[in-house]
Amino acid sequence: MPDHMSDTIPFSAAPHVRLGSSSGQPITRRDGVLKVTGAATYAADNHPAGMLHAVIAVSTIARGRVASLDVAAAKAHPGVVEVITPANRPPLALDPDVKHGMFGFRFDALQNDRVRYAKQPIAVVVAQTLEAATEGARLLSPTYEIEPARIGFDGGEHFDPPMVSIGAPPNFDRGDLAAGLSAAAHLIDTHYETPAQYHNAMEPHAIVAEWDSDRLTIDTPNQAIVMMRGAFAEFFDVPAENVHLRSPFLGGGFGSKAIMAGPHILCILAARMLRRPVKLVLPRDQMYGPVGHRGATQQHLRLGLDAEGRLTALEHHALATTSSFDDFIEAAANASHNLYASPAISTRHRAVRVDIGTPGPMRAPGEASGSAALECALDEAAAACGIDPLEMRLRNYADIDPATGRPYSAKALRACYAQGAERFGWAGRPLAPRQMRCDAGHLIGWGMGSALFPAPMFQAEARATLRADGTALVETAGADMGQGAWTVLAQIAADGLGLDIEKIEFRSGSSDLPDGGVAGGSGHTATAGSALHNAGTDAIAKLAEIAANDPASPLFGTGNAGVEARNGRLYHRSDRSRSESYGDILARAGLATIEGNGKGGRDPAAAEARAMFSHGAVFAEVKVDPDLGQVRVTRLVGAFAAGRIINPRLARSQLYGGMIWGLSFALHEEAIHDRRSGRIINADLAGYHIPVHADIPEMEALLIDEDDPYVNGLGIKGVGEIGITGTVGAIANAIWHATGVRVRRFPIRIEDLIG
Amino acid sequence: MPLSISLVVNGVRKDVVLEDPRVTLLDLLRERVGLTGTKKGCDRGQCGACTVLVDGRRINACLALAVSLDGADVLTIEGLAKGGQLDPVQAAFIAHDGFQCGFCTPGQIMSAVGLIREGEAGDDPERIREGMSGNLCRCGAYVGIIEAVRDARKQLAISANEDRRVA
Numbered sequence: 001m002p003d004h005m006s007d008t009i010p011f012s013a014a015p016h017v018r019l020g021s022s023s024g025q026p027i028t029r030r031d032g033v034l035k036v037t038g039a040a041t042y043a044a045d046n047h048p049a050g051m052l053h054a055v056i057a058v059s060t061i062a063r064g065r066v067a068s069l070d071v072a073a074a075k076a077h078p079g080v081v082e083v084i085t086p087a088n089r090p091p092l093a094l095d096p097d098v099k100h101g102m103f104g105f106r107f108d109a110l111q112n113d114r115v116r117y118a119k120q121p122i123a124v125v126v127a128q129t130l131e132a133a134t135e136g137a138r139l140l141s142p143t144y145e146i147e148p149a150r151i152g153f154d155g156g157e158h159f160d161p162p163m164v165s166i167g168a169p170p171n172f173d174r175g176d177l178a179a180g181l182s183a184a185a186h187l188i189d190t191h192y193e194t195p196a197q198y199h200n201a202m203e204p205h206a207i208v209a210e211w212d213s214d215r216l217t218i219d220t221p222n223q224a225i226v227m228m229r230g231a232f233a234e235f236f237d238v239p240a241e242n243v244h245l246r247s248p249f250l251g252g253g254f255g256s257k258a259i260m261a262g263p264h265i266l267c268i269l270a271a272r273m274l275r276r277p278v279k280l281v282l283p284r285d286q287m288y289g290p291v292g293h294r295g296a297t298q299q300h301l302r303l304g305l306d307a308e309g310r311l312t313a314l315e316h317h318a319l320a321t322t323s324s325f326d327d328f329i330e331a332a333a334n335a336s337h338n339l340y341a342s343p344a345i346s347t348r349h350r351a352v353r354v355d356i357g358t359p360g361p362m363r364a365p366g367e368a369s370g371s372a373a374l375e376c377a378l379d380e381a382a383a384a385c386g387i388d389p390l391e392m393r394l395r396n397y398a399d400i401d402p403a404t405g406r407p408y409s410a411k412a413l414r415a416c417y418a419q420g421a422e423r424f425g426w427a428g429r430p431l432a433p434r435q436m437r438c439d440a441g442h443l444i445g446w447g448m449g450s451a452l453f454p455a456p457m458f459q460a461e462a463r464a465t466l467r468a469d470g471t472a473l474v475e476t477a478g479a480d481m482g483q484g485a486w487t488v489l490a491q492i493a494a495d496g497l498g499l500d501i502e503k504i505e506f507r508s509g510s511s512d513l514p515d516g517g518v519a520g521g522s523g524h525t526a527t528a529g530s531a532l533h534n535a536g537t538d539a540i541a542k543l544a545e546i547a548a549n550d551p552a553s554p555l556f557g558t559g560n561a562g563v564e565a566r567n568g569r570l571y572h573r574s575d576r577s578r579s580e581s582y583g584d585i586l587a588r589a590g591l592a593t594i595e596g597n598g599k600g601g602r603d604p605a606a607a608e609a610r611a612m613f614s615h616g617a618v619f620a621e622v623k624v625d626p627d628l629g630q631v632r633v634t635r636l637v638g639a640f641a642a643g644r645i646i647n648p649r650l651a652r653s654q655l656y657g658g659m660i661w662g663l664s665f666a667l668h669e670e671a672i673h674d675r676r677s678g679r680i681i682n683a684d685l686a687g688y689h690i691p692v693h694a695d696i697p698e699m700e701a702l703l704i705d706e707d708d709p710y711v712n713g714l715g716i717k718g719v720g721e722i723g724i725t726g727t728v729g730a731i732a733n734a735i736w737h738a739t740g741v742r743v744r745r746f747p748i749r750i751e752d753l754i755g
Numbered sequence: 756m757p758l759s760i761s762l763v764v765n766g767v768r769k770d771v772v773l774e775d776p777r778v779t780l781l782d783l784l785r786e787r788v789g790l791t792g793t794k795k796g797c798d799r800g801q802c803g804a805c806t807v808l809v810d811g812r813r814i815n816a817c818l819a820l821a822v823s824l825d826g827a828d829v830l831t832i833e834g835l836a837k838g839g840q841l842d843p844v845q846a847a848f849i850a851h852d853g854f855q856c857g858f859c860t861p862g863q864i865m866s867a868v869g870l871i872r873e874g875e876a877g878d879d880p881e882r883i884r885e886g887m888s889g890n891l892c893r894c895g896a897y898v899g900i901i902e903a904v905r906d907a908r909k910q911l912a913i914s915a916n917e918d919r920r921v922a
């Protein structure tokens with residue numbers, strides 16, 4: 001068996017289609033060849049010499065204690081090397097029941113025999129083969145002291161959470177809600193319910209851990225490589241530099257791979273205990289417990305409107321499920337803060353403790369659930385006022401951010417509405433429902449929704465090294481989970497260095513590189529991209545200084561501001577005949593390389609002065625069989641304005657992906673709990689539905705020009721999550737328009753539409 | 756009791772001693788033969804990430820016990836490119852951005868190769884979608900995948916015609 005441990009994969013000459021130089025060009029993915037040939041290495045593809053396989057045994061109850069485990073039977077199975085239970089689990093340097101840091105979650109790593117959700121790890125079996133470990137885990141035949149499971153909104157204790165999502169305040173008030181409601185000509189008072197959803201990245205969580213005395217190498221898909229390296233180091237009491245986390249490719253993340261969970265820790269523990277490399281890959285059903293999900297919500301909205309359909313008050317309350325032992329709360333109501341102008345806005349969050357694994361951030365956390373309810377409620381308001389849904393949104397257009405009163409850094413939402421509607425053919429939509437049918441007699445409906453997602457930035461660092469041969473090495477520990485970081489970040493780096501992208505060797509996805517920050521919150525391209533660009537301009541500035549001080553250079557005497565970097569040469573800004581190649585400058589200075597460093601992060605003054613969001617509008621057409629209630633989404637058109645688009649081909653794919661998640665939210669996804677046992681009864685990909693090819697309509701994602709001078713120097717926002725928002729409401733509203741039935745619980749089912 | 760089987764994987768004969776009859780074709784490829792291009796998304800026949808061709812037919816490698824495949828001819832994603840040249844289906848996936856994270860991609864591509872060879876779906880997008888529906892993509896790269904399959908099918912049909920003319 002060869003050693004498949006791969007190091008960071010450098011891309012220097014991956015073939016791709018190039019239509020021009022770098023940013024703004026729809027070049028194909030630089031990792032494309034690796035991905036279509038099976039050569040891209042994901043964590044579970046690693047197989048270091050001497051490796052053992054670990055399989056976790058999980059609880060089949062949701063609350064109680066493990067009374068017994070038949071460790072002897074498991075150990076007697078041929079090939080089983082060790083069984084780890086709370087009785088023999090080696091100590092950890094930190095307590096998994098204490099939160100560590102902003103992104104720390106409490107988790108289960110065999111610290112005791114307590115069970116607090118179904119599919120919680122209760123033992124680990126390590127064996128020579130996967131088959132033996134799997135059978136060993138089965139042979140443990142646990143018995144339990146069972147306590148009744150607390151499941152559902154009415155199943156557990158309600159409480160006022162001190163914060164929601166990650167560090168956000170739970171409540172918000174602006175303006176006089178009571179006055180706004182009493183002044184209203186129309187009042188919409190409505191409830192929506194969204195289910196628990198599971199990330200279900202196609203790549204299950206996986207980790208390969210190998211210790212070499214007190215040095216640890218881990219291969220695991222991760223969205224925040226350097227931060228997570230530090231967290232792992234703390235749990236095992238080794239210096240952060242001793243941990244090498246490699247994550248060149250993630251097979252999807254969607255938020256679930258940004259956090260540390262019990263299985264990671266257990267695999268690393270097993271490897272240390274047995275002094276052998278260990279691989280642990282979660283079977284699909286174990287993805288429905290210890291690795292996060294989107295919490296279920298019940299939302300209550302009250303909209304006051306004047307006679308013309310303008311909001312006089314907007315109230316949005318959300319109740320969200322969380323676990324019995326930690327506090328991630330889906331911040332659904334916050335979706336009402338920044339989209340529609342209302343003199344009064346009030347939002348509240350409550351939470352309910354139930355016996356499930358702790359929820360976490362899942363693609364568009366808060367926004368997805370909240371936008372679903374808000375966009376439907378606004379559609380209800382449009383119907384009550386007798387106004388076209390698009391006109392309704394224009395009447396409530398916010399020219400300044402309703403939550404803060406700040407101007408937007410840029411907001412091309414009007415253009416999104418106009419171009420999306422034009423492309424879809426929205427004009428002429430009948431106001432009343434049940435007015436359109438196709439030749440087959442199916443009801444046709446058109447609906448729309450507004451899309452909005454914040455444009456945050458985190459912190460990132462990068463390094464750029466120009467080489468005498470005219471190429472450059474650029475480095476940051478970024479994460480590519482499918483959004484295209486390998487390509488897009490290299491495009492930005494190329495522009496920072498004034499080099500053709502072919503000359504760029506990009507290293508990423510490994511914790512020994514400069515901290516690339518978090519791939520999450522739709523802020524990775526902006527943050528890591530800014531760091532890379534700044535590193536490039538830093539290297540160029542140093543190069544320019546050398547040239548300016550070198551009497552032999554044609555650029556002698558030119559200050560840094562007086563030169564421009566393009567195609568591997570520095571040019572005098574006002575005299576183009578004066579130029580010199582990077583290689584010549586370095587060679588005469590006797591340098592093999594020159595290094596630049598850069599950071600990415602938000603300018604705090606800009607953050608205080610402006611509200612920063614991506615915007616969009618989504619239009620949906622559905623066909624509904626009036627007899628069978630079967631819904632088909634037949635067309636989806638989204639128009640999105642998200643600042644400067646670095647790579648339209650890849651951005652469009654992100655938006656399609658988000659819109660498909662919206663379709664999934666509206667019609668497919670739901671984890672169904674058995675209230676008696678507390679188990680999820682559809683914890684697999686046959687029972688937990690996500691869209692398949694046959695569910696996908698004709699789709700279009702329009703990229704609307706938007707120049708955002710404030711969001712960051714590059715004008716970049718994000719496109720990874722916004723596609724879900726707007727789409728859920730658009731589809732639900734189209735179903736109402738087709739059938740006249742307003743369904744207030746997601747996903748919308750056949751039985752909601754017939755009878 | 757160890758069992759010996761022999762199969763042809765990507766044109767290369769492999770004699771394998773199976774120490775355990777429970778080994779699936781997928782785990783044989785991934786953990787014993789070192790061909791990790793084929794992915795495991797569910798191990799239950801529910802996602803298609805493990806799709807390979809066995810004797811020319813698409814199967815889920817996670818549902819096939821390796822012992823039952825003595826003498827079989829297996830084609831995996833690693834065997835598709837010939838002489839450093841991408842298969843037209845692979846090239847079309849890149850051109851149409853038919854993937855994001857890439858984890859479902861080996862399965863999607865092998866499924867597309869199988870579907871095109873089956874010749875049933877033609878150029879009808881509805882039938883292609885139906886024929887590809889055993890391959891889930893959580894990233895939602897479906898739009899590009901269908902474009903890629905149609906494009907590749909067209910190119911393969913053109914080159915088959917040219918071959919016929921030459922023959």
Ligand code: FES
Nearest residue numbers: 796798800803817
């Ligand atoms: S891994 Fe075989 S179908 Fe999912």
Ligand code: FES
Nearest residue numbers: 855856857892894
């Ligand atoms: S590309 Fe990520 S699952 Fe298909």
